[in-house]
Amino acid sequence: MYSRYVRSRIVAAVASAAMATMFLGSPIAHATEADDQFHSVLTTLGLDFDTPEEATAAGNNICDIVAEGSANNISPAEIRSSIIESLRGDGLAGSTAAQLMQGAVNAYCPQYNAVVGD
Numbered sequence: 001m002y003s004r005y006v007r008s009r010i011v012a013a014v015a016s017a018a019m020a021t022m023f024l025g026s027p028i029a030h031a032t033e034a035d036d037q038f039h040s041v042l043t044t045l046g047l048d049f050d051t052p053e054e055a056t057a058a059g060n061n062i063c064d065i066v067a068e069g070s071a072n073n074i075s076p077a078e079i080r081s082s083i084i085e086s087l088r089g090d091g092l093a094g095s096t097a098a099q100l101m102q103g104a105v106n107a108y109c110p111q112y113n114a115v116v117g118d
Contacts, residue, residue: 034107041103045096062101063109066116076115083116 036057039052049055062083069079080101087097105116 038103038107041099041107045099045103047092047096047100057107059104062104063112066105066109066112070112070115076117080116 017087035052035056039055042049042055049058065083068077069082080098083101084094085099087100088094090102102113102116105112
């Protein structure tokens with residue numbers, strides 16, 4: 001049940017970023033150090049997004065999910081499992097999903113590194 005929620009949050013974030021770009025035009029890119037760090041992880045993993053903004057939105061959404069799960073007293077193991085399961089459902093191998101999750105948390109919300117096991 002939670003994994004379906006996680007997947008819908010990731011899809012919603014990516015869709016929102018795509019819709020905003022479509023209706024508002026491409027925003028001026030102001031990549032932060034965290035964005036560069038996360039995009040480097042994506043490159044290392046061989047993962048592509050249509051735009052850097054979509055990649056950033058997906059990374060930030062993973063942090064939102066970890067934060068929400070933590071705030072709702074969901075166990076770290078369940079949070080990790082749900083995110084990885086959702087990413088695997090999107091076609092990623094388990095190890096790639098785990099690295100993507102850890103890369104997003106390292107870049108955008110390092111205060112949750114203990115939750116994702118890094």
